[in-house]
Every structure is written in structure tokens, then in C-alpha cells.
Amino acid sequence: MRFKLFLIGASLLGTLESTAQRPDSVTRYIDSAIQVFKEHSLYAATVNWKQVQDSVDLLSQTATTYKQADASIIWAFSQLKDKHGFVATNDSFYRYSDGETRVLSKGILAEYKKPRSIKVEVLANKVGYYKMPSVQIGSNTAKMKEWANNLSDSLCKLLALQPRSLIIDLRMNNGGNSAPMFEALKPLLGKSYTTYGANSQFKILKKESDSATLAYQQHAIPDRLCAPTNPSMRIAVLIGPGTASSGEILAMALSSRSNTRLFGEKTIGVCNATNGFLLTTNAFYCLLVENYVADYKQKINKAQIVVPDVYVKSDNDNYTSPADDPTVQAALQWLSKKK
Known part of the structure; x- marks a missing residue:
């Protein structure tokens, strides 16, 4: 499928109350990513976002740079259990694995x-x-x-x-x-x-x-x-x-x-159908499964296989x-x- 690229600056979100040690800029960076996950992932409804937000805040409470915040964003992405998508930064890459291994001849x-x-x-x-x-x-x-x-x-x-x-x-x-x-x-x-x-x-x-x-x-x-x-x-x-x-x-x-x-x-x-999103603050790119696909009879491939x-x-x-x-x-x- 064609990947669309969305440029999302951290300034798009209103400033939310940050933790005592975490700069507002880092908070906006984290919340920008989570907003993308919530709004665009096919699997967003399967996630308890209140729990995710609380856990991310805890994981990133001492983060003072974007790089230090990346681990918490990657953890939030993992909760989607999206095995087609991935998260990539300047020096890290993460793809969710459901544990099933494919054997190639x-x-x-x-x-x-x-x-x-x-x-x-x-x-x-x-x-x-x-x-x-x-x-x-x-x-x-x-x-x-x-x-x-x-x-x-x-x-x-x-x-x-x-x-x-x-x-x-x-x-x-x-x-x-x-x-x-x-x-x-x-x-x-x-x-x-x-x-x-x-x-x-x-x-x-x-x-x-x-x-x-x-x-x-x-x-x-x-x-x-x-x-x-x-x-x-x-x-x-x-x-x-x-x-x-x-x-x-x-x-x-x-x-x-x-x-x-x-x-x-x-x-x-x-x-399935994917879209790509780029957070301009840190060259942070994520690919998300956004939609199911269906054939010309509009029969939806819900199993995605x-x-x-x-x-x-x-x-x-x-x-x-x-x-x-x-x-x-x-x-x-x-x-x-x-x-």
C-alpha cells in the first residue's frame, strides 16, 4: 500500500501539565506521538489509554531530552500489538512481535x-x-x-x-x-x-x-x-x-x-492498509496499521491473512x-x- 507521510510538530498540541522534572517540550513530544496512536491506529480501541498515559508518565518522568523519552513512546506503541507497523528514531527501531515465527524455505x-x-x-x-x-x-x-x-x-x-x-x-x-x-x-x-x-x-x-x-x-x-x-x-x-x-x-x-x-x-x-507519520522534533517515524482491506465485493479481510x-x-x-x-x-x- 502507499504510505502517506504526516508531519506532526510538537507545537500542534496544547501544553499539558508536565511532571516536575520533565520539560514541557518533552511532554508535548510524547503526547504528540500518543495522539497519533490514538487517532490513527486500527487497534486504538483495544488499548486502555488512561493506563497507558499513566505508565508513560511514570516511565518518562525523569526524561529531559527527546531521546530519553523515546523508550516510553515505543512502549506505548507496543500496546497496540501492531505487527505490521514499527517505530524508528535516529538510533532505534522497534517492531512488535506476536511470538509467531515464519519459516522460509x-x-x-x-x-x-x-x-x-x-x-x-x-x-x-x-x-x-x-x-x-x-x-x-x-x-x-x-x-x-x-x-x-x-x-x-x-x-x-x-x-x-x-x-x-x-x-x-x-x-x-x-x-x-x-x-x-x-x-x-x-x-x-x-x-x-x-x-x-x-x-x-x-x-x-x-x-x-x-x-x-x-x-x-x-x-x-x-x-x-x-x-x-x-x-x-x-x-x-x-x-x-x-x-x-x-x-x-x-x-x-x-x-x-x-x-x-x-x-x-x-x-x-x-x-492491511498502513500510513506513516513523522514527528519533526526528533526524526521520529512510525508506521501504523490504519485500516482493514476488502475485495471488490466489499468482503473485509478481518483476519488480515x-x-x-x-x-x-x-x-x-x-x-x-x-x-x-x-x-x-x-x-x-x-x-x-x-x-
């Missing part, structure tokens, strides 16, 4: 050591294989256009070979900027292209349509578009513990398409030779069956 770990790349290939029975990597470019609009073109051109090259069905491999797609991914796969997604945000009360949110957002989105549109595919074409989507964030949202969107099945293992579980239709344990992922990959082989069996 040797194949994925080996592939992560290589530069991110797109892979297209035609397998047995004219099944097209398309590996879509993550797009870790932040909000760089020039890179958005570059990646949109690369992703789209690769798909068009594959579709020009007239495959009977497709495999979309998202097992190594751990997120990043979703806009180029969705725009590139638009010929496959059809109406499933549309996704929505939903707030903590499970209310579907209106899509942003301001001029700045629309102008930004234009950078993700490829210069060359493939022709839409037949909606009856079968598509197998591969997912696993390496599929995260935008990769999960894309898998969710594809799964709402007819004639589509998911193969592999469950995703990491951060299928994507589960395969066909489970395949990914012990022997093979990205060099997809035909020898067990998850690919399972997908090929389904794709080769007569409808």
Missing part, C-alpha cells in the same frame, strides 16, 4: 540473496508462469513508472505466447508499493482490480479521489497495456510465508476473481526451474484438468 532464502526480478516462462500444457517480486521503492514516482512498465511488459510478453492458463507466483512478494503491481495485472484482475479500505467498525471507506491522489496514481499506469484476458482463463496464485503486505492484498484481490485458486501456505498475516485453497508445504521451492517446484506442480495438476 531454503529456496526462498537463496532467492532473496539475488536482485529482485520478474520471471516469465511457459510450462507444460501451455501454462504461463509469472513471478512477481515485491516493489520496494517507497513513493518514488519515477520508480513507480519504471516498475509498472517492467511488470506490464513482462506480462504482455507472456500473454503474447497465448498460454491456456496462468500461474502468478507471489511467494516472494513481501509488499512495497502496490500501485504498479495492481496496474500491471489489471488485464487479469478485471473487476477484481478494485479493493477497499475499512475502519475498525468494519465500515467500508470511500476511495480517495482528490487531485493529488489521482496525480500520484497516474505514475503507476504502464505506458503499454496488455489486452484484457478472457475472464474464464484459469489462474493459480502461489502464496506462502514470504507473501506479505501488498503481496497479500494482491493475492486477496486475485482470489476474488472467478476461475482462480490459491496454492501454497498461509501468508504472514499483515493484509490469506489462506490457500490447496495447501502445499514449501520445503523445496525452486525458482530456477519452476517446473520442478512442488507448489508449481500442484498448480499444474489443477490447471491441466478439463473444466
